[in-house]
Structures are given as structure tokens and as C-alpha cells.
Amino acid sequence: MKAKVYVTLKKSVLDPQGKAVQQALSSMGFNEVKDVRMGKYIELDLGAIEKTQAEQKIKSMCEKLLANTVIEEFRYELN
Amino acid sequence: MKFGVVVFPGSNCDHDCYHVLKHVLGQETDFVWHKEREISKYDCIVVPGGFSYGDYLRTGAIARFSPVMESVQKHAEKGKLVIGICNGFQILTESGLLPGALLRNRSLKFICRNVNIRVENTDSPFTRKINKSAVLKIPIAHGEGNYYADEATLADLKKNDQILVRYCDEKGLTGDTANPNGSLESIAGICNKKRNVFGLMPHPERASERELGSVDGIGIFKSILEMN
Numbered sequence: 001m002k003a004k005v006y007v008t009l010k011k012s013v014l015d016p017q018g019k020a021v022q023q024a025l026s027s028m029g030f031n032e033v034k035d036v037r038m039g040k041y042i043e044l045d046l047g048a049i050e051k052t053q054a055e056q057k058i059k060s061m062c063e064k065l066l067a068n069t070v071i072e073e074f075r076y077e078l079n
Numbered sequence: 080m081k082f083g084v085v086v087f088p089g090s091n092c093d094h095d096c097y098h099v100l101k102h103v104l105g106q107e108t109d110f111v112w113h114k115e116r117e118i119s120k121y122d123c124i125v126v127p128g129g130f131s132y133g134d135y136l137r138t139g140a141i142a143r144f145s146p147v148m149e150s151v152q153k154h155a156e157k158g159k160l161v162i163g164i165c166n167g168f169q170i171l172t173e174s175g176l177l178p179g180a181l182l183r184n185r186s187l188k189f190i191c192r193n194v195n196i197r198v199e200n201t202d203s204p205f206t207r208k209i210n211k212s213a214v215l216k217i218p219i220a221h222g223e224g225n226y227y228a229d230e231a232t233l234a235d236l237k238k239n240d241q242i243l244v245r246y247c248d249e250k251g252l253t254g255d256t257a258n259p260n261g262s263l264e265s266i267a268g269i270c271n272k273k274r275n276v277f278g279l280m281p282h283p284e285r286a287s288e289r290e291l292g293s294v295d296g297i298g299i300f301k302s303i304l305e306m307n
Contacts, residue, residue: 013227
């Protein structure tokens, strides 16, 4: 079982990095880009594990370590 | 008083803190390796600055799971003192000992220079020997010092007088131009509700001897010792 975890700053938290990238894109002429939010992408190999169990574990990993839920939100895909 | 200065892989202000406590203030001070669990003999634990675990994932995120941090948590629950400076502040917020989080600086730049901070509250073991509204010249050196907390947390911090220091100009006025990193309400340091855990981004240990250009930081350590 493999997990793909995406961690991003919450909407309510200003993302200065995303803003800088958006401004750079805009200065290159990509004016259609209204907003950029940066985040982290994490791949985990969980070996042989059941999906429900994997889901539980990933959620716990995200809440405890992979994301800081004060400022970040996360989502994941399992396959 | 007995001080324990925690050392993580990547700490780099541990020796500065040790030097000030041991040699400038003459206190019994030990380094405490992050794998140590026995810290009961210390009255005050210092979580120093640096780049613990290379700042991987998030600043302080991995250090928070070091064996010693479990003991620091218990040490704080007993009402004993903990001070976290710079990366130490980041570790304390990650571990939940202090509320909020430290985000990337507004400018996205690592900022290393002297700043002024205003003492907002002297009812704490860390500021009791400093005059209220005193302006201290103390250096900062960080890329992630932009303090953030949600509205409810901020309201709580204010209600309980937990904001101990704010960034300001030389005259003690706060405002956008005197806020180096974009911190919410110019917050430079906060304590917990019980007032025995303090975290701040500026480095008082780098401003504790005349040779270093400022002795404004020593008041924080002297407050811990109840010295004038």
C-alpha cells in the first residue's frame, strides 16, 4: 500500500512563498494566475497493510507529525 | 539555580546560553543531550536556538519528538521553568507547550540583525526584574519567526496577559515598519497560561555582555534568578 500525502497551509494563513511565485508568474505574463498556494507532497510506502488500517495510521501520522494542524491542512490518497 | 541546556543535533546557540548562565551569571549549568530522559535535578530547562534536525519538515517538528521533550513536558507540568529561544520557541509551539506557530518571515528572507522589543508584562518569572515598557535591543536570526495564532488563541493570549514582548522601534512604538517578520500583532515572545514556559524569537544570550554590543538580554536571565 502506498500513500500520497499533501500538506498545505490553511486558507486563513497567508502564504508568502505562494504569493512570491504568483507575482513572478504574473511578471512573466501569466496574468491568469490569481492565486498560488505552496505545499508539501510526501510519499509513504506502507508495505502490506489493509486499507482501513492504513487510513487510520496515515491520519494519525498527519495529525502528529506530517502536518501542523495549527497552520496546515492535509489530504491523502491510498493505492 | 540549576540550568539544563538541551542539545539537539543541529542546535547552535547551546554554547552561547551555557556561557551566559555558567560564566556570566555563575550558575550551575549542564548540557543535556536530546536522548536524556532524566532532567529532574534542573530548575530551568533552556531549549536553545539553532536548526534542530536541519529544520526538516517544519522548524522544530522533529525535535519535538526527541526523548528529552517528553521529560520537558513533565517538567513544565510540575510548574518548573522552561525558556525556548528562537528554534527553541519553534520547538515549544510544535510540542504544544506554547500556543500558535511560527511561519516563514513575511519577506521570505532570513533576517539576522538587532531589533528592539518592548516588555509588555512583568508578571512572569522571565520578565519580573525588567521595567514594564522597557525597550531592549536584542538580535534576531531566523527565517521562520512570523508568529501566527488563530483569533480565539490570540484573544486568549491577550486576556491572560501572555504576550510578554513585542517588536517595536527605538522609542518603543509598535507598527508595521518595526515588525521585522510579519508577526501577528508584533508578537516576539509569549508565555503559557501558567506563566512558567516562555518562548521568544530574539536571542537574549547574544545580548548579555558589553563586548557583544548590548546587555539588554541579561535581564531575562536575571529575572529567572530573581537578581537585580
